[in-house]
Structure formats: C-alpha cells, structure tokens
Amino acid sequence: QVQLVESGGGLVQTGGSLGLSCAHSGSAFRITAMGWYRQAPGKQRELVASITNDGSTTYADSVKGRFTISRDNAKGTVYLQMNSLKPEDTAVYYCNAVKDYLYNYWGQGTQVTVSS
Numbered sequence: 001q002v003q004l005v006e007s008g009g010g011l012v013q014t015g016g017s018l019g020l021s022c023a024h025s026g027s028a029f030r031i032t033a034m035g036w037y038r039q040a041p042g043k044q045r046e047l048v049a050s051i052t053n054d055g056s057t058t059y060a061d062s063v064k065g066r067f068t069i070s071r072d073n074a075k076g077t078v079y080l081q082m083n084s085l086k087p088e089d090t091a092v093y094y095c096n097a098v099k100d101y102l103y104n105y106w107g108q109g110t111q112v113t114v115s116s
C-alpha cells in the first residue's frame with residue numbers, strides 16, 4: 001500500500017506562484033512515476049505533470065513553461081512549482097503515484113484557487 005501526503009496549495013492572485021509537495025510512504029523503489037492531476041468543478045480530472053524515476057517529465061500543454069515538476073527520490077517526494085498562475089488553474093490538485101508501472105495511488109487533494 002502507498003500513502004501520499006500532500007501539502008501546499010491555497011489562494012493566490014493571478015500571476016502569482018504556489019508550490020505543492022507530496023510525500024509517499026514506504027519504499028520508493030517500486031514507485032515508477034509520480035505526478036499531479038487536477039479537477040475543476042464540473043470537469044474531468046486531468047494530468048498536469050508527471051515525472052518518472054529517470055527524471056523524464058510530461059506536462060499538459062496548458063501549463064508548459066509555467067509549471068515545473070521535480071522529484072527527490074531519497075525523500076520520496078514530488079514537487080510542483082506553479083508560476084504565472086491563471087484563474088483557469090483553479091482546481092483541486094491530486095498527487096499520483098504509480099507502483100510497478102501499473103497500480104495508481106492518490107492523495108487526498110489540495111485546493112488551489114487563483115483569483116482574478
């Protein structure tokens with residue numbers, strides 16, 4: 001079982017920055033990728049950014065150039081630095097971890113609100 005503990009998020013004005021972090025419990029060697037998803041009211045959950053064990057990253061087109069995902073394997077933690085935030089970035093952000101390339105685990109979610 002993998003447990004994910006998220007921190008960060010909150011309220012920020014348009015153009016501001018926020019950082020999210022997510023730490024997973026247990027051994028890291030079977031965690032093959034970690035990432036962040038978000039879900040806005042009335043919308044489906046969507047991938048924001050992900051990072052694999054070897055550091056390969058994927059970003060949604062809407063956040064490229066503004067968000068940066070990073071990972072500290074020793075700490076079992078993934079980070080999301082969000083800059084130049086827009087009102088459309090408002091959503092609940094969920095940490096995700098993939099174990100053995102197959103099993104998905106989710107954090108409890110953290111609210112990010114960007115005011116215009």
